[in-house]
Amino acid sequence: MPYQNTGYGGQGYPPNWQQQQQWQQAGYGQQQQILAAPAPQAPPQPPPGKPCKIPNCNGTEHTPGSKYCSNKCRKAAVKQGLEVACLMCKELPKAGKRHFCGKACAEKADKNAPILLDVPKSDPKFADIVKQFNDTWQGTNKMTVHRICKVVNAKAVEDRFQAYRQKVEKAGNWVSQGKTAGNENRRWHGTVRECTVGDDPNKLDMCTSTTCRLCCVIRTSFDMKYVAVGVYGLGIYTSAFSSTSHGYTRVATKGSPYRAMFLTRIVTGKEHIFTSGVTDSNARAPPAGYDSVAVCAKHSALIVFQNEAICPSWLVLYS
Numbered sequence: 001m002p003y004q005n006t007g008y009g010g011q012g013y014p015p016n017w018q019q020q021q022q023w024q025q026a027g028y029g030q031q032q033q034i035l036a037a038p039a040p041q042a043p044p045q046p047p048p049g050k051p052c053k054i055p056n057c058n059g060t061e062h063t064p065g066s067k068y069c070s071n072k073c074r075k076a077a078v079k080q081g082l083e084v085a086c087l088m089c090k091e092l093p094k095a096g097k098r099h100f101c102g103k104a105c106a107e108k109a110d111k112n113a114p115i116l117l118d119v120p121k122s123d124p125k126f127a128d129i130v131k132q133f134n135d136t137w138q139g140t141n142k143m144t145v146h147r148i149c150k151v152v153n154a155k156a157v158e159d160r161f162q163a164y165r166q167k168v169e170k171a172g173n174w175v176s177q178g179k180t181a182g183n184e185n186r187r188w189h190g191t192v193r194e195c196t197v198g199d200d201p202n203k204l205d206m207c208t209s210t211t212c213r214l215c216c217v218i219r220t221s222f223d224m225k226y227v228a229v230g231v232y233g234l235g236i237y238t239s240a241f242s243s244t245s246h247g248y249t250r251v252a253t254k255g256s257p258y259r260a261m262f263l264t265r266i267v268t269g270k271e272h273i274f275t276s277g278v279t280d281s282n283a284r285a286p287p288a289g290y291d292s293v294a295v296c297a298k299h300s301a302l303i304v305f306q307n308e309a310i311c312p313s314w315l316v317l318y319s
Contacts, residue, residue, distance in 0.1 A: 048060060049064065050064075052067070053082065054068065054069075054073040054076050054080075057069060059073070075092060078090075078091060081122065084122065084123050085122075086105050087109075088101070088117065089101060092105075099117075099150060110152070112152075113155065114152060114154045114220075115152050116149040116151060116152075116218065117150040118147070118149055118204065125148075129148055132263070133145055133318070136188070136240055136241045136242045137243045137246075139243055143242075143246070145317070146258055147198055147201070147258070148316055150313075150315075151313055151314060153312070154219075154220070154221075157220070157311055160307070160308040161267075161309075164267055164308035165184060166182070168182040168183070174269075182267040183268040184267050185265075187240055187299065188238060188240070188244070188263060189237070189262040189263075189312075190246055190248030190249040190261050190262075191217060191248065191249060191260055191261065192212075192214065192248075192249065193212055193252050193253075193260045194211065194212040194214075194253045195209065195214075196254050199256050199317065206218055214315075221307065221312060222236045222307055223307055224236065224306070224307055229281055230281065231279040231281055232280060233280055233284060233285075233303065234283070235284075235305045236303065236309075237301055237302075238302045238303070238304075240302065241299075244301070245261055257319050259318055259319065260316070261316045261318065262312045262316070264310050264311065265310065265313045266292075266302065266309060267292075267304070267310070269290070269292055270291050271286075271290060271291065271294040272286050272287050272290040272293050273294045273295075274295050284305065285305045286305060292304045
């Protein structure tokens with residue numbers, strides 16, 4: 001059969017007829033091409049980590065921002081004074097502003113609560129509390145802080161405090177006013193102890209005496225059943241001034257040279273402020289619509305009437 005003129009320059013087949021035939025034999029239409037598979041691409045590599053902060057260590061930080069390559073170097077950082085030690089294990093660095101290195105130590109502390117944990121003088125929290133103690137001491141007879149312990153409250157105590165604070169916050173919207181939730185404050189509470197707990201950082205077990213006020217507060221927090229009537233009523237008394245709370249302390253009966261004072265967490269909420277010279281020893285609760293009673297705006301005395309409104313946070317031993 002003679003070739004027909006198909007319009008391809010007088011030829012019977014298009015110029016690329018051999019290529020098209022290869023496509024068809026491969027099972028592709030004339031409009032497709034056989035393309036080579038692209039070479040596999042290596043996954044993008046993360047940027048190299050920053051060097052481990054331990055001098056002469058050739059490693060890089062374990063995760064971005066962790067600063068150290070391993071727990072070995074994290075422990076070395078504590079020993080070398082580069083980091084503040086966890087209050088529980090005393091080996092690994094604290095996690096940010098928390099008291100513990102991580103979840104495991106936090107859970108261990110909660111499991112063993114109520115307990116005292118020694119705060120070393122190298123911990124910035126020690127200096128922070130000493131500063132508040134000194135700044136709020138009125139008078140020339142200055143005192144020296146020797147030891148500070150963190151009070152880890154029992155879960156029941158902590159839970160009721162948190163629940164009460166949320167309740168007061170919901171009623172007063174204190175955060176929106178630039179204050180802490182529930183208008184929480186740190187206030188001093190002087191107390192009496194019969195034992196020497198806290199004198200030795202390695203001996204922090206509470207005594208078993210039912211009349212040692214300090215150990216009773218650590219064990220179960222404050223209890224309205226045991227408070228005495230004051231000039232502003234039957235309540236739990238605190239003060240913004242360490243020198244005021246000092247008047248309610250005395251040296252331990254077993255020979256310790258130190259006095260004891262709590263730095264508490266107290267939900268102030270809406271406070272009723274007594275005018276100068278006014279007292280009310282018959283009060284058993286703040287006036288209606290209030291959460292606490294204050295003596296002057298500077299809180300020379302701050303009184304609450306519910307157990308859940310206050311809990312011990314730090315134990316300060318001084319002389």
